[in-house]
């Protein structure tokens with residue numbers, strides 16, 4: 001099959017986006033076409049192992065300056081006027097080819113790790129954030145535990161940091177930790193007395209150990225694993241932000257990460273849509289292309305509307321964050337809507353393409369097909385970085401207030 005046309009170019013028009021954001025979208029699209037398209041099938045379908053971590057792609061992303069996009073000029077970033085908008089379109093363009101890679105190496109690395117380091121005090125912020133912007137290390141962000149992921153309250157958290165001379169001694173375990181098998185630094189949320197604090201820890205510190213990568217349904221290019229901490233010494237100046245304010249630091253980064261999951265959802269929906277629209281325009285049944293049947297015309301018309309809405313939601317969340325410094329409700333809407341849409345479009349795209357949607361590699365011809373992995377990759381969007389139930393809870397708080405909602 002020919003490379004499917006990018007339908008976003010004719011259906012969605014970036015009429016209100018600042019020229020700066022449009023330039024970043026174009027730049028990242030060219031990077032993704034050249035670097036990710038050729039390796040996307042391998043990235044999306046190779047089972048998880050330490051050896052499968054895409055070091056080469058990470059290097060190319062860093063060399064292309066993609067980690068400079070979200071950050072201010074004083075740490076080597078691009079110093080854009082609308083950094084969140086640019087970050088979100090970057091996520092969409094990368095995830096069009098590999099949602100797993102984008103989750104790990106852009107949403108995880110640039111947003112969860114980068115935006116947490118952005119909240120660190122000096123000299124921690126400049127030292128580590130500048131190195132991240134230059135692509136000098138892979139990092140991890142660790143809030144979730146075997147018994148605490150949705151509930152990030154101090155009561156649920158088992159990882160504890162106790163004061164010792166010169167700092168803290170941290171003991172506990174984290175689960176589902178993206179990039180941990182290759183990371184040099186990890187940000188860890190831990191209980192300090194009755195509150196939570198965020199710590200920056202070197203993965204080579206005595207007492208840190210990492211398990212093997214989890215074998216997951218999808219997002220194979222996003223390696224996750226358990227991390228154990230046994231009496232790990234953390235210097236006092238490696239607390240990120242004010243001690244006791246760790247939940248605020250974590251939720252700040254997650255709020256941006258959630259917009260990003262919305263953008264990744266749009267990418268998956270658009271990618272599945274483009275493939276299926278091209279396929280059903282050519283493939284004939286009963287003497288005419290499948291796209292000549294009104295059922296599929298209406299299905300794709302509705303998904304075009306939904307993708308337009310989902311894209312506008314994440315862009316508006318980002319624009320409001322850049323202009324007003326907050327967009328919790330729009331971010332929750334963007335995450336909820338974009339991640340659910342990705343599952344819906346992938347399912348319908350597979351249905352429209354039949355077995356050519358369900359197959360990963362066709363032995364007879366050696367051809368590879370994308371919909372099978374998009375469907376598998378889409379599901380996690382409804383779960384990670386705050387389940388879609390949590391997003392509804394956040395939106396409900398904005399409607400009814402905390403007294404009623406909790």
Ligand SMILES: CC(C)(COP(=O)(O)OP(=O)(O)OC[C@H]1O[C@@H](n2cnc3c(N)ncnc32)[C@H](O)[C@@H]1OP(=O)(O)O)[C@@H](O)C(=O)NCCC(=O)NCCSC(=O)CCS(=O)O
Nearest residue numbers: 149150152176177178247248251252255328384385386390
């Ligand atoms: C369910 C929750 C929404 C409940 O939250 P809480 O009611 O316990 O907390 P809050 O009072 O709302 O907030 C605590 C604290 O943080 C500040 N805050 C809240 N939101 C923001 C924000 N968007 N930006 C900045 N600051 C924020 C808030 O003002 C409070 O500050 P003060 O203490 O008042 O000063 C919440 O627990 C929740 O969202 N749960 C879901 C957690 C989650 O997403 N888990 C998954 C995480 S990681 C993951 O999925 C894998 C990542 S990966 O490796 O890819």
